[in-house]
Amino acid sequence: MPRQQRRPPAARVEERHRGARGQILNAAWQLAAERGLTGWSLSELGAAVGMRAPSLYVYFASKDAIYDELFAQGCRDLLGVLRQVIAQGTTPAERFREGSRAFVEFAVAHPARLQLLFLRVIPSFIPSEGSYALAIEITQLLTDNLRQLGVTDDAAADLWTATLTGLATQQVSNEPGGRRWARLVDRASAAFLATTTQAHSPTPEE
Amino acid sequence: MPRQQRRPPAARVEERHRGARGQILNAAWQLAAERGLTGWSLSELGAAVGMRAPSLYVYFASKDAIYDELFAQGCRDLLGVLRQVIAQGTTPAERFREGSRAFVEFAVAHPARLQLLFLRVIPSFIPSEGSYALAIEITQLLTDNLRQLGVTDDAAADLWTATLTGLATQQVSNEPGGRRWARLVDRASAAFLATTTQAHSPTPEE
DNA sequence: GTCTATAAATGGATAGAC
DNA sequence: GTCTATCCATTTATAGAC
Structure with a gap:
């Protein structure tokens, strides 16, 4: 039987890891x-945590693996925020309005997360299957939210995600730190609901 | 007087340049x-035109200078398309609808132009004053277009640019080559006009 | 105006000592 | 688990021959 009494418990090791x-x-x-x-290198990242670049490879297989974990983490963060906000809403309309607002606030507060999750900024990076599934959950949450409002139209949900990411992107790209676009989210929510839920003469698609 | 009869005319040289x-x-x-x-290097660019990388410096001062010229060129391209489309429209509403459609089509057809002009994808690159002025002209064109429809609200114009870039960005990022978001532009135009022009109960800003 | 040569730096990643 | 050393590729950019 191999001796292993001096080795620290595997659980401890994994925890530190x-x-x-x-x-x-x-x-x-x-x-x-x-x-x-994309404005940082592995050696800078290592320095930021008191390590040299090669040591990072103990924890991640590559730089893209780090991006993948950031992607998943960003998704979980946003999902958490959205679920919390939605849970607090008392009516479907309020959940929709507050969820939309939270989405834009999150994206504007964390531009890097916006770029990583919703824009294709890093040519080499493609999220892993598991990470991408989390991204799907976000849009799923939005779609469910709309369904509760009686909006079952997939196209409407797509238009809404585009509007939200558009507002956040314009804010972050053209006036970082400002509110010019971010403050429009409530107005956009109201307009969207007005045209989508009430007596809607379905606009003919092209 | 210095001899210069054998030197090719300066105009010719500049033309070749x-x-x-x-x-x-x-x-x-x-x-x-x-x-x-950002997925290419100067040596690759040189090879594409039958040159070595250093020769490119005869024509451009740096890689960012190339990006700046691309930025300006992209703006001029889009301005040209929009002006042409708008000139063909017979009514303000038609000009708006067709201009919006043209914007999204342009962006979807040229994702790199979309990224360069409307998203902050290259950390190091900031457009020069002259190039940025062209970008302003684009939004100006859109604002003028809306004004002809009686929409003088700056916030409405901002919401509309966000919607258009959002549609294009979602299309390019999530389903390159597809039409899932791009086809929604007419529907979005109609909804936007409906809520903005007709009897509008002004939504209170936060 | 284009080239070779090279600078000067940096990138991500690996091997192996400790 | 962290390090040094190093690899190898690649980057932007410059100097100088032709």
Whole structure:
């Protein structure tokens, strides 16, 4: 029987491992916020957590693997925010309005997350299957929300995601830190609901 | 008096120079379309026009200078398309609808132009004053278009640019080559006009 | 105006000592 | 698990021959 009494318990090791991974991801978010999603290197990331670049490979297989974990984490963050906000709403309309507002606020507060999750900014990076499934959950949440309002039209849901990401993107791209577009989300929600739910003469598609 | 009878006329030289610059920019657009806006290097660009990388510096001061020229060119392209489409419209409403459609079609057909003009994808690149002025002209054109419809609200114009870029961005990011979001532009135009022009109970801003 | 050569730096990633 | 050292590819950019 191999001796293993002096080896620390595997659970402890894994816990520390996860802790370090978390630190690295936090530092990556910070660098992405400061210099853009692609504006940092592995050596800079290592320095940010008191490591050299090669040590990062103990925790991640590649830089794209880090992006993939950031992608998944960003999805979970947004899902958490949206679920919380939606849970607080008392009516479907309120849930819709507050959910939409939360989406834009999240994206504007975290431009790097917006770029990573909803824009194709990194040519080499494609999210893994598991990470992408989380992104689907976000739009799913939005679609369910609309269904509760009686909006079962998939096209309407698509138009709404486009509007929300559009507002956030314009805000972040043209006036970072401002509110020029972000403040329009309530107005957009109201207009969207007005044209989608009430007596709608279905516009003929092209 | 210095002899200069054997030197080719300056006009000829400049003409060739401009021709080469044009070739380089065309090749850059093609590379950007194939591999993403940032997915190519100067040596690849040089090879595409039968040059080595250093020779490109005869025509452009830096890679960012190339991006700046691409930015300006993209603006002029889009302005040309929009002006032509708008000129063909017979009523303000038709000009609005067709202009909106043309905007999205342009962006979907040229994702790299969309990224360069409306998204902040390259951390290091900031358009020059002259190039940015062209970008302003685009939104100006849109604003004027709306004014002809009696929409003088700046916020409405902002909401509309966000919607258009949002549709294009979602299309390009999530389903490149498809029509899922692009086909919604007419529906969005109609909804926007319905809520903005007709008896509008002004939604209170937050 | 184009080239070779090269600078000067940086990138991501691996090997192996400790 | 972290390091040094290093690989190898690649980058933008410059100098100088032709």
